[in-house]
Amino acid sequence: MDMNQIIIDARKHGRAALDEQSGKALLAGYGVAVPRTAVVSGAAGVDAALKQLKTPVVVKIMSPDILHKSDAGGVKVNLASAAEAMAAIDAMAASPKIKGARIDGYLIEEMAPAGQEIVVGGLRDAQFGPLVMVGLGGIFVEVLADVSFRICPISRLDAQEMLDELKGAPILKGARGRKAVSRDAIVDVLLKVGGENGLLMRHAAEIREADINPLIVSETAAMAVDARFILG
Amino acid sequence: MDDRKVIEQFAPLFSPRTVAVIGASTKGTALPNVFIRRIREFGYTGEIYPIHPSAEQIDGLTAYRTLADTPKPVDYAYIAVSAAQIPDMLAAAKGHVRYAQVISSGFGEVDEGKDLQNVLAASARAGGMRLIGPNCLGLYTPRGRVTFTEIGPKELGPVGIISQSGGLGTDIIRRGMNRGLKFSGLVTVGNCADVTPSDLAEFYLADPETRVIGMYIETAQDGRRLFEILREAKGRKPVVILKGGRTQQGLAAAASHTGSLAGDDRVWVALSRQTGCIMVNTLDEFIDVLLAFQTLTPRPQHPTQRVVLFGNGGGTSVLATDFFARLGLDVAPFDKQTVGALAALKLPPGTSITNPVDAPVGTLQQEEGRVAEKILDIIYGSGKPEALVMHLNMSAFVGRTRPEVLDNLVQAALRIQSHYPGQAHFVLVLRSDGEPALEERKREFRAKAGALGIPVYDEMVNAGAALAAVQAHERFVHTRRP
Numbered sequence: 222m223d224m225n226q227i228i229i230d231a232r233k234h235g236r237a238a239l240d241e242q243s244g245k246a247l248l249a250g251y252g253v254a255v256p257r258t259a260v261v262s263g264a265a266g267v268d269a270a271l272k273q274l275k276t277p278v279v280v281k282i283m284s285p286d287i288l289h290k291s292d293a294g295g296v297k298v299n300l301a302s303a304a305e306a307m308a309a310i311d312a313m314a315a316s317p318k319i320k321g322a323r324i325d326g327y328l329i330e331e332m333a334p335a336g337q338e339i340v341v342g343g344l345r346d347a348q349f350g351p352l353v354m355v356g357l358g359g360i361f362v363e364v365l366a367d368v369s370f371r372i373c374p375i376s377r378l379d380a381q382e383m384l385d386e387l388k389g390a391p392i393l394k395g396a397r398g399r400k401a402v403s404r405d406a407i408v409d410v411l412l413k414v415g416g417e418n419g420l421l422m423r424h425a426a427e428i429r430e431a432d433i434n435p436l437i438v439s440e441t442a443a444m445a446v447d448a449r450f451i452l453g
Numbered sequence: 454m455d456d457r458k459v460i461e462q463f464a465p466l467f468s469p470r471t472v473a474v475i476g477a478s479t480k481g482t483a484l485p486n487v488f489i490r491r492i493r494e495f496g497y498t499g500e501i502y503p504i505h506p507s508a509e510q511i512d513g514l515t516a517y518r519t520l521a522d523t524p525k526p527v528d529y530a531y532i533a534v535s536a537a538q539i540p541d542m543l544a545a546a547k548g549h550v551r552y553a554q555v556i557s558s559g560f561g562e563v564d565e566g567k568d569l570q571n572v573l574a575a576s577a578r579a580g581g582m583r584l585i586g587p588n589c590l591g592l593y594t595p596r597g598r599v600t601f602t603e604i605g606p607k608e609l610g611p612v613g614i615i616s617q618s619g620g621l622g623t624d625i626i627r628r629g630m631n632r633g634l635k636f637s638g639l640v641t642v643g644n645c646a647d648v649t650p651s652d653l654a655e656f657y658l659a660d661p662e663t664r665v666i667g668m669y670i671e672t673a674q675d676g677r678r679l680f681e682i683l684r685e686a687k688g689r690k691p692v693v694i695l696k697g698g699r700t701q702q703g704l705a706a707a708a709s710h711t712g713s714l715a716g717d718d719r720v721w722v723a724l725s726r727q728t729g730c731i732m733v734n735t736l737d738e739f740i741d742v743l744l745a746f747q748t749l750t751p752r753p754q755h756p757t758q759r760v761v762l763f764g765n766g767g768g769t770s771v772l773a774t775d776f777f778a779r780l781g782l783d784v785a786p787f788d789k790q791t792v793g794a795l796a797a798l799k800l801p802p803g804t805s806i807t808n809p810v811d812a813p814v815g816t817l818q819q820e821e822g823r824v825a826e827k828i829l830d831i832i833y834g835s836g837k838p839e840a841l842v843m844h845l846n847m848s849a850f851v852g853r854t855r856p857e858v859l860d861n862l863v864q865a866a867l868r869i870q871s872h873y874p875g876q877a878h879f880v881l882v883l884r885s886d887g888e889p890a891l892e893e894r895k896r897e898f899r900a901k902a903g904a905l906g907i908p909v910y911d912e913m914v915n916a917g918a919a920l921a922a923v924q925a926h927e928r929f930v931h932t933r934r935p
Binding site: 346350369378379382 | 727
């Protein structure tokens with residue numbers, strides 16, 4: 222896949238950011254695992270789509286007018302059957318915050334296996350160029366700002382030290398009776414995003430900010446469940 | 454660029470054989486006249502060419518009309534005249550000048566001067582020279598016998614400084630000198646219209662005289678290059694950065710989590726983690742850390758971890774133990790064997806023989822300090838610290854001991870150091886209460902210790918911060934160059 226084409230297409234459509242599907246396609250192009258997906262235009266396409274996907278699935282609204290999908294009621298998770306998915310789509314289409322918006326379709330996506338939520342980010346600094354960030358999801362990032370930054374490109378050792386630097390680092394090792402999650406999987410994603418020839422280095426001129434939030438990390442693997450790339 | 458090329462490129466700046474001065478007046482009172490006097494007093498023996506539109510002579514030196522008219526090409530031009538006339542002067546040099554330092558302000562530091570700064574930089578390029586400044590104070594280079602300061606150490610030292618502030622540059626030289634710092638050079642770079650801190654960092658990294666680099670930075674326009682140079686250097690020399698001003702970028706405009714979280718100085722923290730440079734917050738900390746690197750030899754194969762505190766002052770030891778622990782330095786109690794060996798010395802009551810070792814004046818002065826030597830021998834031989842901080846509360850010695858006791862103690866420590874070469878960093882803390890007589894004695898003693906290559910600090914916290922910086926550097930090199 223031509224990763225540059227994804228950005229060129231978004232620009233051509235006058236978009237200031239990559240939509241979720243394009244963002245994930247970009248990540249997949251750099252070897253970051255993303256859920257398998259299908260796009261349907263309405264409830265009628267669900268049956269065919271679910272033949273290729275494993276349940277449970279998530280349904281997400283696709284609209285250039287809706288930036289915060291969850292807030293608008295545009296995300297429904299843990300749908301176990303075609304019937305549930307169709308009901309979710311019908312409910313979204315009828316919901317007040319979505320009714321008036323332009324709708325590109327509905328994204329049906331396999332649920333990621335359970336795991337620890339991580340945030341991986343990117344940012345272009347005016348003086349230093351692309352930076353990569355990592356933090357633990359939820360309150361760790363949003364309330365405690367427990368994140369670490371590095372200047373791209375990072376080495377494997379840099380990526381490991383980024384994780385060690387987090388105050389919440391013990392959680393990755395399985396604090397409070399939970400299973401340890403794969404540090405290697407997180408480090409690999411950090412390198413694919415922020416390493417030499419990684420996504421942020423290759424698209425330094427086009428990507429202003431990036432959020433992979435969440436990246437869900439299990440004992441063995443990491444999957445980017447949502448991604449946002451702001452262009453400019 | 455390879456080292457030899459960088460050194461050659463900067464040689465005319467750091468060892469100029471010809472210096473041109475623009476702005477000196479026939480009355481001899483302008484700043485450039487002062488500059489001429491200062492470099493002569495500093496021992497400069499090369500040619501000095503005043504540049505003046507009409508005068509025949511300035512300060513007894515033959516004056517020339519333009520930078521292109523001097524008998525020999527100009528290695529270094531010092532320029533302090535009104536901003537608007539400078540670009541034409543530089544453009545007229547026609548490849549006759551290697552480095553021009555523009556002291557004058559009125560350029561990019563004010564809105565109305567931004568265009569003029571671009572013109573200035575273009576004129577310097579057209580004139581075939583490298584430009585330093587504008588809006589700075591000058592250059593201090595003991596190897597070249599050139600200085601913009603009234604006082605500064607004449608000896609060449611190992612500390613190379615780059616400062617984006619002129620005034621702070623002066624402070625670094627003057628305050629640093631009183632703390633025993635010796636410099637390989639100090640360049641005030643002002644607005645950095647051409648030569649940047651990164652360029653000079655590249656020079657100091659290559660320069661065999663320089664062992665440690667200090668930078669005061671407000672904005673790093675070419676931050677990317679600085680990152681690349683320092684990353685490439687892999688901690689080859691310690692780099693200490695005093696960062697003024699914090700980036701405003703991102704915070705307000707940020708559209709993502711990442712953007713909103715990056716609006717402070719996290720990029721500088723990242724730089725230090727990835728390149729091993731040491732970030733400090735104050736001028737004193739800057740000098741404290743530079744002094745440590747000037748005097749101590751980093752040991753990346755055994756990064757500093759275990760510290761022994763030895764001196765008089767129980768509360769001081771306890772507070773320091775806490776502070777050192779917060780910095781990641783262990784002041785851990787000795788093992789049984791070491792405590793046993795110390796107990797066998799049968800020291801007077803009131804002496805604590807675990808780590809920290811708290812020895813009252815009465816103990817320290819026994820046998821002209823030889824008891825201290827026995828204590829230290831056991832500490833080094835059995836306790837195996839990676840750093841020893843000897844702290845002396847000078848007020849406690851007053852009226853109770855002969856003046857030689859302090860000397861004896863330090864001599865004892867140095868003898869032990871030489872018996873265990875390369876084992877532990879030795880740092881001296883001389884605590885005083887501010888009494889003028891005591892301060893004077895401390896000054897003398899500091900100078901003596903400095904001459905012996907011992908870093909001297911005013912308080913335990915300063916010594917702690919300096920040792921933590923040495924530790925950070927050692928650890929970085931340890932992990933990056935196994």
